[in-house]
């Protein structure tokens with residue numbers, strides 16, 4: 001191989017490398033490279049900025065309500081969710097009104113403003129106020145309404 005050929009070979013190689021390096025996929029080959037961790041960092045910062053994760057109604061229930069409310073009988077320390085769903089259907093008839101009533105009750109529980117009968121409050125005591133963002137209260141209330149089971153017989157007492 002003479003020098004001219006070596007020179008051509010090397011410069012062709014350099015050119016290919018230069019071209020490839022403009023294509024993103026060739027630029028970062030390792031998933032742990034700086035570019036990708038930068039991306040992860042950015043999304044972490046974004047969720048830190050908004051300060052909250054978006055939870056489903058069921059997740060909100062699991063975190064904030066399940067400790068007292070079981071889904072179905074036997075009851076823990078509060079009426080089970082399916083019983084509440086039946087009760088709110090009976091009392092409010094439509095989801096919008098039921099959700100509004102649940103949200104305002106959870107912010108400020110009041111024995112004079114309950115959708116349950118006085119017997120439920122006598123049995124379980126009054127629910128403590130929930131200090132949660134309005135959107136979460138609305139979401140969990142909508143989820144609660146959807147848990148209605150036509151085969152569940154409350155016999156009017158939420159047990």
Ligand code: HEC
Pocket residue numbers: 060061064065066067068069077078079084102105106109113114115116120121124125126127128130140141144
């Ligand atoms: C510390 C226990 C406790 C927690 C936690 C709790 N509840 Fe309750 N909840 C009760 C009790 C006790 C009652 C029954 C007495 C009453 O209505 O105040 C009740 C009643 C209710 C009612 C009926 C309100 C009415 O009209 O009387 C709804 C709706 C309800 N809870 C939803 C929820 C949801 C949704 C969550 C979670 C965001 C939750 N609760 C968390 C104890 C709790």
